[in-house]
Amino acid sequence: MQWENYVVVVTGGASGLGLGVVEAVVEKGGRAVIFDLDEAKAEEVCDRFGERVTHAHMNVTDEDSVKAGIKHAIDTFGAIHACVNCAGIAPPQKILGRKGVMPLENFESVIQVNLVGTFNVMRLAAEQMANNEPYSTHGERGVIINTASVAAFEGQMGQIAYSASKAGVVGMSLPAARDLSSTGIRVNAIAPGLFRTPLAEGLGEKVVASLEETVEFPKRLGLPKEFAHLVTFLIENEYMNGEVVRLDGSIRMAAK
Template structure:
């Protein structure tokens, strides 16, 4: 699928991996709808990138919020062809620690945002995509790209909730791809390793250096634009479907 002239929805698009992907899609000639809850940053980014980018305040866990934003996107751009799900949260708590058992409300929140929020968006976007005419010779109507984490495979101590949420995204990739194949919609998942986002700027220098040396090669953190480039590849490669693609420079996380 050619990105130029298509319309993309990017959740978590106001910062980090989402922002990098929004910028790449816009540069490639796509219309982009940023779905996020950071009104200031989302509006600034849309204003910076021009008329082909809009911002929508969206709570990915809320059905009506997502449905309304999809309607607004279709009103603005006509159709939706690409969906990137980056919106997510993290948490670090042991199953049993000094303060007792892992609080269930925190576990539920992580699952609700990362896993259920991803599914909520993709199912409603897929519904819209299914009504559209194919845009490729092979009959493609759309591409959905979810975001997991290497924690789905090698979760560290304290990552029970986060790993469960990301493992769920990995686990649902194939069945959803099977469900949507009849509509000409592909579904893939990016599985990032350690990515240099603003979160890492707050780490002590020795901790940052240690993390940077963890991958096999190259020994550095990934850049958000590298994740965005993988999204570009997935969109443009019509034969890439039902895949969970690790982008981690060969790192395998240790218990702590």
């Protein structure tokens, strides 16, 4: 594939890991479409990069909203070649805590955003990618990269909803790749560990320093640009398909 005129949709692209992906896509020479609810931050990113980046105010859990975002991407850039799903939430709560049992709607809201939202964007992006002319000798038409988490494998206390949602993202990877193989669309997932995002930085440097000590090597949090580097590798390497790749400094999460 060639990055020139290559169009990448990024959910949650206004900040954190998603912003790192947008920056990497533009640096490579491609174009990015930010799907994000934070319109102010998304517009700031668009102002930085000019015509190479556009934004759609979009709720991943709403079918009509995603369809409108997809239409905006096509109207602006003419195609969608890759979709990177970074949007997600992670409110901590135990099944049974001091305030009682976890309300069912709290569990459902995390599943809805992280798992159903990922599927919703993936399916509608794939529908559009299937219309692309093949851009490789083996008929590739598109790439989907979903964001899981190491919590899918080693969920900590208070992560029951988050871990379940990310385990679902892991579980979708191979069947999605198989479902879309006949159309020339690849599907992979990344399971990041602890990364230096606005959420992590909001914890304070003392907390961040203690988290860094739990990483085997290097003793630090991951950087969004490192996540983005893996994203671009997965886009460029045509033989990577149906895989879930951990990116975590060899961390294995403890119970708490």
